[in-house]
Amino acid sequence: MLFLCTPSGAQKERKVTVFFLNLRHQTIKELNFLHHLNFNIITIMQNLKPVVFNPDAGHLIRGELWLAGISCEQEQRLKQLEQRRITPTTKLRPMEFLFRLSGKPCFARGELTGLSGKAKSGKTFVSSILMALCFCNQLLSVERIEQKKLHVLWYDTEQSEESTQDILKHRIIPLTGIPEDRFPMEQMDVFNVRGEPMNERLGLLELLVMRYQPDLVVLDGIRDLVADINDGVVAQDTIERLMRLASENHCAIVCVLHQNKSQEDKNLRGWIGTELKNKAFEVYECAKNSEHIFTWGQTDTRKYTIPTPLQFAVNDDGLPYQCSHEQLLEAQFRSQQKMADKLQGSNKLPDLNPKYAHKEGRKHVFDVKQLFIDIMEPGQVYSEEQLKPQIFDLTGAIKPKLHDEILQKAVEDNVIVCVTNPFGKKEYGLR
Numbered sequence: 001m002l003f004l005c006t007p008s009g010a011q012k013e014r015k016v017t018v019f020f021l022n023l024r025h026q027t028i029k030e031l032n033f034l035h036h037l038n039f040n041i042i043t044i045m046q047n048l049k050p051v052v053f054n055p056d057a058g059h060l061i062r063g064e065l066w067l068a069g070i071s072c073e074q075e076q077r078l079k080q081l082e083q084r085r086i087t088p089t090t091k092l093r094p095m096e097f098l099f100r101l102s103g104k105p106c107f108a109r110g111e112l113t114g115l116s117g118k119a120k121s122g123k124t125f126v127s128s129i130l131m132a133l134c135f136c137n138q139l140l141s142v143e144r145i146e147q148k149k150l151h152v153l154w155y156d157t158e159q160s161e162e163s164t165q166d167i168l169k170h171r172i173i174p175l176t177g178i179p180e181d182r183f184p185m186e187q188m189d190v191f192n193v194r195g196e197p198m199n200e201r202l203g204l205l206e207l208l209v210m211r212y213q214p215d216l217v218v219l220d221g222i223r224d225l226v227a228d229i230n231d232g233v234v235a236q237d238t239i240e241r242l243m244r245l246a247s248e249n250h251c252a253i254v255c256v257l258h259q260n261k262s263q264e265d266k267n268l269r270g271w272i273g274t275e276l277k278n279k280a281f282e283v284y285e286c287a288k289n290s291e292h293i294f295t296w297g298q299t300d301t302r303k304y305t306i307p308t309p310l311q312f313a314v315n316d317d318g319l320p321y322q323c324s325h326e327q328l329l330e331a332q333f334r335s336q337q338k339m340a341d342k343l344q345g346s347n348k349l350p351d352l353n354p355k356y357a358h359k360e361g362r363k364h365v366f367d368v369k370q371l372f373i374d375i376m377e378p379g380q381v382y383s384e385e386q387l388k389p390q391i392f393d394l395t396g397a398i399k400p401k402l403h404d405e406i407l408q409k410a411v412e413d414n415v416i417v418c419v420t421n422p423f424g425k426k427e428y429g430l431r
Contacts, residue, residue, distance in 0.1 A: 098150065098216060098252050099133060100143040104304040106282060107254070110247045112239070114276050115256045116268050117286030122294035123256050125320050126286055127218050128167060130254065132175035134216055135184070139175060140312055140322040153214035154190045155205050157224035164192045174319060189214065201225050202238060209249050222255040222272060229270025239275040255280070293323055352396045368410040371395065376416070376430040384426055
């Protein structure tokens with residue numbers, strides 16, 4: 001039988017639980033492993049007899065001896081920490097996702113999701129799509145996973161109250177397909193807090209989430225929760241609080257944040273952006289391809305990779321609709337043509353793709369055979385309107401005159417054949 005207590009001068013005197021030591025052929029000298037733990041042996045039962053060895057005895061003694069030197073508060077905290085121990089057999093709550101994009105689950109409950117992009121790149125359009133999805137089964141090519149309608153909390157820190165109301169009334173509700181007078185506003189909590197003090201906005205968000213228990217929280221934008229986006233301590237504390245808020249309330253929090261202002265730098269802005277990127281479960285990027293064409297794609301994820309971005313256009317009513325690749329190319333082509341018109345006579349034109357073009361003196365020479373083999377399928381007929389955006393996309397040539405020259409050279413070199421249809425339109429095919 002063994003009794004132990006803390007050394008003199010320790011914060012707390014404590015008698016450790018009595019152990020029956022099952023040791024095999026152990027001597028008092030061989031118990032000296034206890035001394036490095038800084039404990040004094042008070043009493044040891046005399047005439048220790050050889051018994052069957054218990055391999056857990058040393059572990060139990062060491063654990064109890066260590067506890068003898070800490071406070072009750074520390075011991076209680078350790079017991080609480082044991083609840084967070086993870087093993088291969090730990091029973092955890094299954095991950096739940098709100099939506100499915102390109103067949104892959106996304107926007108996880110209990111996690112943060114980053115939504116980034118340059119100014120006016122479509123972030124609010126994407127936020128509107130997500131909020132509308134909570135009330136309809138599918139929008140564009142994004143599906144809602146759960147059968148029931150979801151509860152939304154939109155926390156707008158950026159826009160005016162008029163803009164927030166306009167987006168709700170003329171974009172989000174119309175996207176759901178539900179008439180305004182029948183829309184379930186009891187499941188859509190919208191708050192514009194631009195007029196609230198900055199240092200109170202995060203605390204107010206926490207109160208609203210705990211009060212209304214939403215499934216989806218759209219925080220537009222996270223930058224307005226902090227006075228200085230480059231304050232590392234504040235940024236870390238803010239992200240930690242948002243992570244805890246999402247976890248404890250089992251909701252998905254979408255944090256909208258601008259990218260850096262430089263056109264080439266797509267990093268999330270400030271230290272708050274760095275923390276969000278590091279801690280978020282997923283990060284998505286919005287980009288504007290032309291005046292009415294946008295792309296929304298995943299850049300980072302901890303689980304399901306979504307490799308194909310979603311492309312969408314905006315109609316005259318300001319509502320997004322899914323855009324095909326051909327429509328995107330056409331829009332980009334028209335946009336680049338406008339750029340070319342502005343750059344006429346300038347030397348600041350984009351570089352051409354070296355796979356299809358090389359320079360001889362001051363003139364570019366195009367490998368039209370390789371170009372049209374990559375563009376066209378044998379047996380298919382193409383119009384100029386179809387070919388020119390493809391020429392632009394592969395070569396990088398933005399001047400309309402170059403597109404005409406490339407087509408003419410391909411015909412002259414017998415790479416493609418050109419005929420005029422009964423309607424007077426030129427059609428092309430691969431030879």
